[in-house]
Amino acid sequence: MIRIAAVGDVHVDKDVVGRYRPALEQLPGVADALLIAGDLTRHGTVEEARCMAQEFGDLGVPVVVVLGNHDHQSDQQDAVTGVLQDAGLVVLEGEGTVLELNGHTLGIAGAKGFGGGFAGACASKFGEREMKNFVGTTEAIAERLGAALRGLECDALVALTHYAPVPETLTGEPLEIYPFLGSYLLGQAIDSAPTALALHGHAHHGSERGRTPGGVPVRNVAHPVIKQAYNVYQLLSDEVDAGLVSI
Amino acid sequence: MTPQLDEYVEAEIQRLLAETGSVAEQGITIARREHLIVLGGEVESAQRRDEICRQINQHFPDVEIACDIGIVRAQAPTEVEEIS
């Protein structure tokens, strides 16, 4: 059994430091790792990254993250990544990592992702250069995510993105902005590998549960959606043990 | 004079909240009533909620605001979901 804690869109700045910490201190008892689905900071400054590192560093469980669009707002995403890595967080962008947990291996492939929309209402690589760049950006990210997922050898495989891979977990958001919230290309990448669970954030008004066309469970773990410090998901179940109530 | 709470004001407020560095919020909802706008959604701190209202007051002094923005709870979970 592996238990994964997950949250997204924590949007940390100095005013948020300390709010998550009491719940995070309990992590080693309830989960084997923490995955964070992007929008780690308010607007992507190095100072906010330090606040993030302080709040989510030294937790006693491995922490694996992807960046979100807010973490790109100040064009300092590389410096932000550096600060997080220095604090021991694993930052994934189109790559994967394997963790040894509880005698099992957990593979995590992560990427920020990007928009474009979903079947029936999606952008095409056609027309103006800006439009082709928009769709091309998502295509390139999705290709790297798919390759990273397919390249991991592990007992359980998890995909971690900021943008949504399916429209179901956007329910609650205005339909008009779906193309800015995710892309079916991410879902296709997730379905190209034996993924056990796909986690994303970004859609603050979305809903928690969905599935890819290929049947992979999807969970939107944006903080305003889950309304608690983190959710816990159990993979490779062999028993249900104490600590948390199983639902 | 009662200010016009039209779609342009709504769009301007949405952009103000997203593009102002001290706010940087995209998840705030704006509902127009006859003489006021109602702000909704949830943010990570009380300071950020107050800053949102301050920014709108400063840029649209004639617009009356009702602030229903909440602070997202950050307690530990009591349940685990089995994925299969």
Ligand SMILES: [Fe+2]
């Ligand atoms: Fe966010």
Ligand SMILES: [Fe+2]
């Ligand atoms: Fe986001």
